[in-house]
Amino acid sequence: MIARSVLWAGPGHPAIARPDARSLWRAPVGSDSIRRVTTEPPAARETEAAPPVEQPEAAATPAAPLHAGIGNAAFGQMVAAGLVPGVPFGAGNATLARMLSGPRMLSREELPTPAELAEADAWAADGIRRGTDLTPGAPGAGLNNAPGGFDAEYDPATGELVVIMRCGVEFTDGISRAGVARPGLQNQLDRANAMPEPQRRARLAQFRWSEDKSDAERVAFKSGVETQIEAFWGGRHEFFLRKRGWSWLGATVRIDLQVADKEDVPDAHLTMRPVKVPADVSLGANVQPGQLENAQDQVMNLSSNLNASDNFLNHRVTFGVNSSAVVGAQATSLQQVIDTFKGAVQAGRPGVADTRSIQTPVVLTGHASATGSPEHNQILSEQRVDSVADFMSRNGFVNVETRVGGTGVGDTEAAGGERAEDRRVDIVVGSGGSQNTVAHEFGHAFGLGDEYANTPLVSSGLGRDTGTPQMGDDATHDTLVKQMVDAGGTPLAGAVCEPTDSIMSVGDVVRPQHYATFHASLTEITAQSPWALGPPTGRNDPLPGGAATETGPGDFPVPARGEGDPVAV
Amino acid sequence: MTDAMGVATRALTGGADRLIVAYEAGNHLHRYGARVYADGRYEQFSTRRASEQPEWERYEPFGEQAIEAIAGAVDAALAARLPDHISAGDPPPPDAATAHVTLRDREIEIGNWPENAPAEIQRVLDAIAEQRERPPTRSTWELWSRGAVVALEVGCDVGNVAVLHALDDALFMSAVAPGEAPAGDDPPQGTPLVRVTFSGRGGDDVLSVFADGRRVERAAGGETSERRLGADQLAAVRRALAGTDWGALPSRLC
Numbered sequence: 001m002i003a004r005s006v007l008w009a010g011p012g013h014p015a016i017a018r019p020d021a022r023s024l025w026r027a028p029v030g031s032d033s034i035r036r037v038t039t040e041p042p043a044a045r046e047t048e049a050a051p052p053v054e055q056p057e058a059a060a061t062p063a064a065p066l067h068a069g070i071g072n073a074a075f076g077q078m079v080a081a082g083l084v085p086g087v088p089f090g091a092g093n094a095t096l097a098r099m100l101s102g103p104r105m106l107s108r109e110e111l112p113t114p115a116e117l118a119e120a121d122a123w124a125a126d127g128i129r130r131g132t133d134l135t136p137g138a139p140g141a142g143l144n145n146a147p148g149g150f151d152a153e154y155d156p157a158t159g160e161l162v163v164i165m166r167c168g169v170e171f172t173d174g175i176s177r178a179g180v181a182r183p184g185l186q187n188q189l190d191r192a193n194a195m196p197e198p199q200r201r202a203r204l205a206q207f208r209w210s211e212d213k214s215d216a217e218r219v220a221f222k223s224g225v226e227t228q229i230e231a232f233w234g235g236r237h238e239f240f241l242r243k244r245g246w247s248w249l250g251a252t253v254r255i256d257l258q259v260a261d262k263e264d265v266p267d268a269h270l271t272m273r274p275v276k277v278p279a280d281v282s283l284g285a286n287v288q289p290g291q292l293e294n295a296q297d298q299v300m301n302l303s304s305n306l307n308a309s310d311n312f313l314n315h316r317v318t319f320g321v322n323s324s325a326v327v328g329a330q331a332t333s334l335q336q337v338i339d340t341f342k343g344a345v346q347a348g349r350p351g352v353a354d355t356r357s358i359q360t361p362v363v364l365t366g367h368a369s370a371t372g373s374p375e376h377n378q379i380l381s382e383q384r385v386d387s388v389a390d391f392m393s394r395n396g397f398v399n400v401e402t403r404v405g406g407t408g409v410g411d412t413e414a415a416g417g418e419r420a421e422d423r424r425v426d427i428v429v430g431s432g433g434s435q436n437t438v439a440h441e442f443g444h445a446f447g448l449g450d451e452y453a454n455t456p457l458v459s460s461g462l463g464r465d466t467g468t469p470q471m472g473d474d475a476t477h478d479t480l481v482k483q484m485v486d487a488g489g490t491p492l493a494g495a496v497c498e499p500t501d502s503i504m505s506v507g508d509v510v511r512p513q514h515y516a517t518f519h520a521s522l523t524e525i526t527a528q529s530p531w532a533l534g535p536p537t538g539r540n541d542p543l544p545g546g547a548a549t550e551t552g553p554g555d556f557p558v559p560a561r562g563e564g565d566p567v568a569v
Numbered sequence: 570m571t572d573a574m575g576v577a578t579r580a581l582t583g584g585a586d587r588l589i590v591a592y593e594a595g596n597h598l599h600r601y602g603a604r605v606y607a608d609g610r611y612e613q614f615s616t617r618r619a620s621e622q623p624e625w626e627r628y629e630p631f632g633e634q635a636i637e638a639i640a641g642a643v644d645a646a647l648a649a650r651l652p653d654h655i656s657a658g659d660p661p662p663p664d665a666a667t668a669h670v671t672l673r674d675r676e677i678e679i680g681n682w683p684e685n686a687p688a689e690i691q692r693v694l695d696a697i698a699e700q701r702e703r704p705p706t707r708s709t710w711e712l713w714s715r716g717a718v719v720a721l722e723v724g725c726d727v728g729n730v731a732v733l734h735a736l737d738d739a740l741f742m743s744a745v746a747p748g749e750a751p752a753g754d755d756p757p758q759g760t761p762l763v764r765v766t767f768s769g770r771g772g773d774d775v776l777s778v779f780a781d782g783r784r785v786e787r788a789a790g791g792e793t794s795e796r797r798l799g800a801d802q803l804a805a806v807r808r809a810l811a812g813t814d815w816g817a818l819p820s821r822l823c
Binding site for chain 2: 180181183184187189190196197198201204205208210214215282283284285287289440441458459462464465468476
């Protein structure tokens with residue numbers, strides 16, 4: 001059975017190709033003319049649209065149709081496959097960015113002058129710029145403001161910004177040797193107390209850190225934090241100095257966490273208090289941000305389980321036998337998904353997305369049980385997808401026609417027989433990935449605020465006065481994000497609170513806006529601006545044109561990453 | 570209380586199921602709670618997701634005296650006339666937890682839990698915890714020390730006996746710091762390095778660790794299980810034994 005895609009766009013909503021590898025095909029919804037297209041052809045389809053690129057780098061006249069509809073990932077795949085004439089195999093981001101910078105002839109005035117280049121050279125020759133005890137998040141405002149706290153170094157020679165955070169660990173027992181449970185663990189203590197004494201002692205020991213500093217679990221925690229957070233937060237985006245003659249100066253971002261026992265780090269930026277729990281026990285986490293201008297008084301409360309994660313982005317709707325109707329409890333459940341992930345809207349304009357909204361795409365996959373013919377089940381699974389999309393469209397989900405796509409897979413994944421769980425539509429919001437709790441909390445330690453919001457599936461029923469942002473609130477780093485510019489010099493729209501797949505919301509995606517405090521630090525310690533998102537240019541290149549704004553706040557050039565790396569936009 | 574944070578509690582506050590105290594706390598990453606009824610019932614839940622309804626789990630009920638103690642703490646908190654709402658702060662910290670506490674028929678919302686919990690509320694929670702304390706299990710520790718077996722009686726919880734902490738950790742912690750075992754003589758075959766007999770209500774649970782690394786548990790019901798300690802753990806047991814002159818201690822440690 002061939003999987004099919006179903007797309008939605010009503011009259012007046014022409015199919016829109018998002019500049020993203022997850023581009024969706026669309027057709028009129030609720031009509032008889034739903035277009036069903038196989039999911040195979042993104043690269044081929046996009047390749048057909050790409051004309052030969054013949055301009056040399058220094059005077060790039062690149063592919064306008066490319067940047068109009070293709071994301072980095074797709075374009076990279078095309079280059080790798082040799083599908084883009086004129087682009088050499090292995091061409092880097094810088095080359096591609098220059099090629100994508102605008103279909104126009106350059107004037108002499110746009111090229112760097114010898115004097116400008118000499119000025120940049122002299123500045124770079126002064127060497128590394130350093131800043132200590134930075135609190136770049138301090139200018140933020142609103143709920144949950146966290147100033148962050150770290151040192152930073154920029155080396156013009158290597159083109160690297162290093163964010164250095166010293167973390168002192170106060171190992172905290174979940175249940176003390178004296179039998180006192182931390183908040184949230186009383187039930188675990190009560191359960192252990194019901195066990196025979198040897199098992200009880202073994203169980204309670206899992207809630208205690210060893211007092212020996214060389215203990216394997218203590219060592220593993222410290223090295224685990226370094227490894228995990230440095231990889232997660234580093235290298236996701238990069239900057240270049242968007243000044244004529246200076247744009248060859250770039251800044252990749254590397255995170256250098258220095259994690260040690262608290263008593264060994266008297267000047268720690270962050271105190272971590274990992275509460276020891278066994279792997280099968282969950283516990284919340286938060287950051288106490290401390291004073292806005294103090295870079296060394298943040299405290300992170302977390303569990304000892306560095307793999308603790310939650311997935312908010314995968315949902316499902318089930319159906320009756322041979323039915324595609326969304327009714328009853330399933331309608332209630334789907335409404336909760338809609339109300340959670342519909343996206344922030346403009347004040348007083350329901351249905352009109354906030355300009356800062358991520359507009360996270362949603363992918364629906366329809367299923368049918370194994371009873372009945374495969375042909376009928378294929379149609380039924382597609383009808384179920386249509387039905388869910390239609391329900392979303394009628395019940396408040398913003399921009400269904402551009403955000404929601406789907407596929408019916410018939411009974412190809414059914415277990416057999418008439419099982420309720422086979423009669424379903426899977427709903428995947430954005431990346432669909434789980435959020436690692438520690439990675440999210442480190443976002444706060446870097447000075448970012450929360451981006452989630454009080455919605456049915458996230459912090460339901462909690463108000464601002466309890467510290468829970470509401471849908472559409474400014475994220476505390478909103479103002480910092482607005483000070484960032486894309487490769488073309490256009491300011492980013494900002495950051496708004498809404499449940500999405502972003503790391504500071506309820507997902508796992510590190511977007512350019514999440515580098516706002518790194519960007520602010522880079523600007524501060526170099527005393528240069530604007531540092532724009534994107535790779536540096538060639539030394540004699542003109543500044544890139546402004547092409548990226550049409551892709552929304554999340555989609556800007558990202559550093560090349562290896563296959564299998566976490567998603568970054 | 571509102572939505573998922575309070576529905577279950579509110580439904581059970583009246584009639585024969587008279588509620589003395591309940592609380593639900595957490596953020597979108599983790600929630601937990603407990604409730605105590607006048608008839609002694611004690612229930613708790615813990616869940617990862619804010620959107621999930623609590624699955625209350627029953628625990629061994631409280632006796633009358635325990636209920637009296639908890640009710641006394643609750644009434645003291647009620648007498649303190651706490652506000653209905655306690656703010657998380659200005660600005661509230663990121664990912665702050667929120668608690669909804671019900672004292673009989675009075676509901677209080679507390680932001681930035683547990684940091685902002687009033688002392689009166691904390692005393693209620695402490696009262697519950699105190700009433701859950703397990704009576705100490707008497708134990709006998711037979712330790713191979715300097716060529717002889719030394720028997721020590723422990724009438725309190727082992728956690729309260731500092732001299733036993735290193736040995737307790739070596740025996741029961743799943744991970745220990747790597748290190749060398751000190752040189753020393755081993756007991757004769759069949760004599761363990763350590764034998765601990767825990768005297769419970771249902772009989773004796775016996776744990777033995779032998780010089781060859783065998784760790785044998787014999788439950789009160791007679792079931793026996795055996796596994797082999799890793800080199801680091803056995804070395805930790807030996808270090809703990811060698812670190813104290815056990816024969817010089819009084820035969821009853823508490």
